[in-house]
Amino acid sequence: MKKIAIAMLLAGSTLLMADGAAAYAKCAGCHGANGEKAALGKSAVITGQDAAKTVEQLNGYKAGTLNQHGMGALMKGQVASMDDAAIKAVADHIAAMK
Numbered sequence: 135m136k137k138i139a140i141a142m143l144l145a146g147s148t149l150l151m152a153d154g155a156a157a158y159a160k161c162a163g164c165h166g167a168n169g170e171k172a173a174l175g176k177s178a179v180i181t182g183q184d185a186a187k188t189v190e191q192l193n194g195y196k197a198g199t200l201n202q203h204g205m206g207a208l209m210k211g212q213v214a215s216m217d218d219a220a221i222k223a224v225a226d227h228i229a230a231m232k
Contacts, residue, residue, distance in 0.1 A: 153219075153220065153223045154223030154224050154225075154226050154227030155227050157216065157220050157223055157227075158224050158227050158228065160212065161212070164177075168181055168232070169181035169182070169183070169228055169231045173205070174205070176203035176204070176205060177203055177205065180228050180231075181228075181231045181232065182228070182229060182230075182232060183228050183229060184229060185222075185225040185226050185228070185229040186225075188224070188225035188228050188229065189221055189222060189225045192209075192216070192224070192225065193221065195209035195210050195212070195213050196210060196213045196214060196216065196221075198210055
């Protein structure tokens with residue numbers, strides 16, 4: 135029974151990492167596959183950005199309280215459907231980019 139629980143826990147953490155990559159897919163169009171682009175020529179490059187900073191920014195965009203580089207409305211639409219877990223997964227994925 136313990137082996138099954140451990141296997142499920144490991145599978146869940148693997149899925150969470152995969153979910154971060156999957157959720158980031160809609161970001162790649164503007165930010166690049168590895169976060170290497172300045173989105174629409176306006177944003178900072180996000181490759182390796184601190185996860186806590188990314189969570190803070192995405193939550194700000196989602197709440198409509200952040201409008202960096204005039205991208206608030208566009209980013210609000212991008213993150214509107216993301217829950218806290220998805221935001222955290224994307225932030226962790228971005229932080230792990232090199």
